[in-house]
Amino acid sequence: xxxxxxxxxxxxxxxxxxxxxxxxxxxxxxxxxxxxxxxxxxxxxxxxxxxxxxxxxxxxxxxxxxxxxxxxxxxxxxxxxxxxxxxxxxxxxxxxxxxxxxxxxxxxxxxxxxxxxxxxxxxxxxxxxxxxxxxxxxxxxxxxxxxxxxxxxxxxxxxxxxxxxxxxxxxxxxxxxxxxxxxxxxxxxxxxxxxxxxxxxxxxxxxxxxxxxxxxxxxxxxxxxxxxxxxxxxxxxxxxxxxxxxxxxxxxxxxxxxxxxxxxxxxxxxxxxxxxxxxxxxxxxxxxxxxxxxxxxxxxxxxxxxxxxxxxxxxxxxxxxxxxxxxxxxxxxxxxxxxxxxxxxxxxxxxxxxxxxxxxxxxxxxxxxxxxxxxxxxxxxxxxxxxxxxxxxxxxxxxxxxxxxxxxxxxxxxxxxxxxxxxxxxxxxxx
Amino acid sequence: xxxxxxxxxxxxxxxxxxxxxxxxxxxxxxxxxxxxxxxxxxxxxxxxxxxxxxxxxxxxxxxxxxxxxxxxxxxxxxxxxxxxxxxxxxxxxxxxxxxxxxxxxxxxxxxxxxxxxxxxxxxxxxxxxxxxxxxxxxxxxxxxxxxxxxxxxxxxxxxxxxxxxxxxxxxxxxxxxxxxxxxxxxxxxxxxxxxxxxxxxxxxxxxxxxxxxxxxxxxxxxxxxxxxxxxxxxxxxxxxxxxxxxxxxxxxxxxxxxxxxxxxxxxxxxxxxxxxxxxxxxxxxxxxxxxxxxxxxxxxxxxxxxxxxxxxxxxxxxxxxxxxxxxxxxxxxxxxxxxxxxxxxxxxxxxxxxxxxxxxxxxxxxxxxxxxxxxxxxxxxxxxxxxxxxxxxxxxxxxxxxxxxxxxxxxxxxxxxxxxxxxxx
Numbered sequence: 143x144x145x146x147x148x149x150x151x152x153x154x155x156x157x158x159x160x161x162x163x164x165x166x167x168x169x170x171x172x173x174x175x176x177x178x179x180x181x182x183x184x185x186x187x188x189x190x191x192x193x194x195x196x197x198x199x200x201x202x203x204x205x206x207x208x209x210x211x212x213x214x215x216x217x218x219x220x221x222x223x224x225x226x227x228x229x230x231x232x233x234x235x236x237x238x239x240x241x242x243x244x245x246x247x248x249x250x251x252x253x254x255x256x257x258x259x260x261x262x263x264x265x266x267x268x269x270x271x272x273x274x275x276x277x278x279x280x281x282x283x284x285x286x287x288x289x290x291x292x293x294x295x296x297x298x299x300x301x302x303x304x305x306x307x308x309x310x311x312x313x314x315x316x317x318x319x320x321x322x323x324x325x326x327x328x329x330x331x332x333x334x335x336x337x338x339x340x341x342x343x344x345x346x347x348x349x350x351x352x353x354x355x356x357x358x359x360x361x362x363x364x365x366x367x368x369x370x371x372x373x374x375x376x377x378x379x380x381x382x383x384x385x386x387x388x389x390x391x392x393x394x395x396x397x398x399x400x401x402x403x404x405x406x407x408x409x410x411x412x413x414x415x416x417x418x419x420x421x422x423x424x425x426x427x428x429x430x431x432x433x434x435x436x437x438x439x440x441x442x443x444x445x446x447x448x449x450x451x452x453x454x455x456x457x458x459x460x461x462x463x464x465x466x467x468x469x470x471x472x473x474x475x476x477x478x479x480x481x482x483x484x485x486x487x488x489x490x491x492x493x494x495x496x497x498x499x500x501x502x503x504x505x506x507x508x509x510x511x512x513x514x515x516x517x518x519x520x521x522x523x524x525x526x527x528x529x530x531x532x533x534x535x536x537x538x539x540x541x542x543x544x545x546x547x548x549x550x551x552x553x554x555x556x557x558x559x560x561x562x563x564x565x566x567x568x569x570x571x572x573x
Numbered sequence: 574x575x576x577x578x579x580x581x582x583x584x585x586x587x588x589x590x591x592x593x594x595x596x597x598x599x600x601x602x603x604x605x606x607x608x609x610x611x612x613x614x615x616x617x618x619x620x621x622x623x624x625x626x627x628x629x630x631x632x633x634x635x636x637x638x639x640x641x642x643x644x645x646x647x648x649x650x651x652x653x654x655x656x657x658x659x660x661x662x663x664x665x666x667x668x669x670x671x672x673x674x675x676x677x678x679x680x681x682x683x684x685x686x687x688x689x690x691x692x693x694x695x696x697x698x699x700x701x702x703x704x705x706x707x708x709x710x711x712x713x714x715x716x717x718x719x720x721x722x723x724x725x726x727x728x729x730x731x732x733x734x735x736x737x738x739x740x741x742x743x744x745x746x747x748x749x750x751x752x753x754x755x756x757x758x759x760x761x762x763x764x765x766x767x768x769x770x771x772x773x774x775x776x777x778x779x780x781x782x783x784x785x786x787x788x789x790x791x792x793x794x795x796x797x798x799x800x801x802x803x804x805x806x807x808x809x810x811x812x813x814x815x816x817x818x819x820x821x822x823x824x825x826x827x828x829x830x831x832x833x834x835x836x837x838x839x840x841x842x843x844x845x846x847x848x849x850x851x852x853x854x855x856x857x858x859x860x861x862x863x864x865x866x867x868x869x870x871x872x873x874x875x876x877x878x879x880x881x882x883x884x885x886x887x888x889x890x891x892x893x894x895x896x897x898x899x900x901x902x903x904x905x906x907x908x909x910x911x912x913x914x915x916x917x918x919x920x921x922x923x924x925x926x927x928x929x930x931x932x933x934x935x936x937x938x939x940x941x942x943x944x945x946x947x948x949x950x951x952x953x954x955x956x957x958x959x960x961x962x963x964x965x966x967x968x969x970x971x972x973x974x975x976x977x978x979x980x981x982x983x984x985x986x987x988x989x990x991x992x993x994x995x996x997x998x
Contacts, residue, residue, distance in 0.1 A: 190856035417855035433607035433871035448856040
């Protein structure tokens with residue numbers, strides 16, 4: 143089996159300077175429920191202080207890929223806020239830049255993006271005018287650290303019109319991925335979307351290095367989906383598509399289960415994803431927050447706690463974003479807590495993801511062991527942004543508390559497994 | 574044309590009473606509060622008060638400060654017009670020389686006022702921890718038609734000898750000024766915050782420059798003279814927290830004051846966020862078996878052992894079995910297994926070997942080298958020092974910067990001194 147590997151030795155600068163990266167961040171991700179009801183999946187917080195898209199933007203920065211377009215469609219406000227002028231990634235410079243490529247109207251035909259290929263096609267004039275000979279397509283929903291220079295070098299040295307990043311996944315997880323069969327020469331022979339079983343161990347990482355001209359030609363045919371309408375035909379063409387194997391940690395965090403497991407993996411004894419490698423820092427829009435304030439009766443173990451947090455209670459195997467507050471005698475276990483969440487005194491929160499600004503009232507009990515509730519939720523509890531869980535409420539495993547839920551939504555103070563509270567969207571009225 | 578605002582920040586202080594901490598950096602660059610430098614408070618006060626045009630005057634060991642301020646990006650001071658500029662002593666004109674005193678330092682930089690439209694000039698010290706809205710000071714100054722307004726704060730009676738002490742009449746007009754008096758009826762201390770009417774400032778500085786017997790200092794020379802001859806000097810009483818962290822003991826206590834549930838100043842208060850140059854560090858990682866209580870722990874730290882009543886700056890690692898108690902540990906210091914720190918102030922990038930014990934025994938022997946500053950039981954370890962496994966260090970001891978493990982062959986007794994390879998004293 144000859145699949146491309148990272149190439150040692152010197153890396154040619156010319157290769158990355160001639161590339162524009164397109165980060166696909168348009169997805170609303172039904173599969174992450176309330177976490178993406180007001181933001182794109184790639185804008186979801188991850189690892190305490192980061193957003194998912196930081197991993198890809200940092201990879202670009204450290205790989206020297208300095209021209210980036212981010213394609214957005216679903217709830218892009220958070221992404222706009224986060225990316226801004228691209229300063230945290232040093233992209234706000236004369237010869238670099240990050241552009242948000244949003245859907246737009248013309249007098250002609252353009253409109254909402256109908257698919258990944260359509261999104262690129264609608265921005266093709268702009269992409270082509272950059273004059274780069276290669277286009278690197280990336281997904282904003284994946285968490286990994288990768289030097290794209292190796293893939294681009296590999297691509298430049300081959301005759302293929304496309305090189306795609308692939309990674310080995312366990313046989314029982316093929317249903318989560320686009321699987322890629324590779325022939326004896328390292329060429330892509332087939333693409334199978336989320337099969338229950340596959341002959342191949344290789345999953346597509348959603349990373350494609352295209353020859354610009356070839357991508358442009360394929361898009362002119364009215365392509366909608368990048369895999370079905372562009373890659374599959376190109377794989378059948380004479381020059382074909384090559385596979386490049388990436389051997390490091392890579393995770394698609396686009397479902398609640400994978401997001402949760404990837405988060406808790408960060409607090410395992412040996413995390414598979416290093417956040418503390420000073421040679422490859424994950425860059426983000428850092429909020430100016432004071433150091434973590436640990437109170438007198440606090441107990442914190444196997445956890446990641448971000449600046450601005452104030453901890454008086456117990457936190458075990460959890461990830462806390464900046465500004466989260468844990469009151470005295472509260473207990474947080476196996477949980478993921480976003481920015482500025484307040485867990486009041488005596489509350490217990492287990493196997494739960496709590497979104498920004500939510501508040502868990504005094505003595506409330508949220509989540510616990512087991513997989514009750516809808517299957518996709520895997521027994522977790524999700525508390526949407528700005529949700530207010532009243533004091534002493536009890537929420538069983540497998541419950542979704544909608545965005546902006548109000549105390550009166552919890553009528554008898556108990557939410558049984560499977561309950562899903564509706565979202566209350568905030569339109570500027572007073573709280 | 575509307576007047577704009579301009580501030581000078583005096584950041585050249587030697588800070589000799591901070592001993593090792595300011596041996597290799599100016600006092601305003603000394604780390605404070607778990608992730609800040611002392612000057613961050615003054616710089617943040619400026620931007621939070623809408624002052625985005627600032628000159629920082631440096632002289633003593635400015636490298637660390639220059640690096641910290643950089644382009645001023647952390648404070649939104651990297652601007653096309655205005656922003657922050659480092660004003661170093663320079664050669665090249667008749668007024669060129671080292672800065673003789675605070676007034677002289679401003680005098681030599683009056684050129685920077687020439688093309689600015691500031692009708693008032695704010696002169697600040699980069700040495701203090703406080704949060705102040707300078708807007709209120711401007712309003713007070715203008716309402717009183719003052720020539721100069723000095724911000725003052727009340728200090729305890731036994732502290733008057735450390736400060737410039739002002740006496741004011743009920744209208745706020747200053748009628749007496751003594752620099753560091755032994756005793757005084759007034760307890761109003763100058764905070765090192767002066768708002769000058771620009772025209773008066775230029776005239777007074779030129780006049781002071783001509784006095785051969787003057788030490789060219791605002792507190793020692795200029796202000797007492799102005800008060801004595803009845804110029805419009807006013808005192809603005811500031812009632813909130815203000816801390817001069819000029820001594821090791823006050824530095825230590827000021828840091829510890831930030832540990833409680835009610836710190837004297839909340840650096841994340843949306844009305845006055847304290848900004849600093851933050852490195853890209855991951856969240857604090859607490860490992861299995863970690864214990865922490867009543868502490869400030871910054872991003873990038875990794876805690877496997879125990880941390881109590883301590884301040885840990887970014888990137889400190891505390892190995893399993895190690896105990897950090899009542900201590901201040903700066904950036905990227907590594908504390909190996911079973912080491913114990915008690916009342917230690919440890920500078921950046923120090924390696925504390927396994928089983929090292931810092932701060933044992935009695936506090937009654939002051940430090941041999943600086944007995945007047947290091948006698949309350951704290952001990953100091955300088956930047957990048959290496960402490961060999963199993964070393965014991967007594968209280969009030971001082972271990973110099975860059976000391977190599979191999980050069981420490983015996984335990985360090987209370988009050989002991991181990992000098993680094995290029996000790997300054």
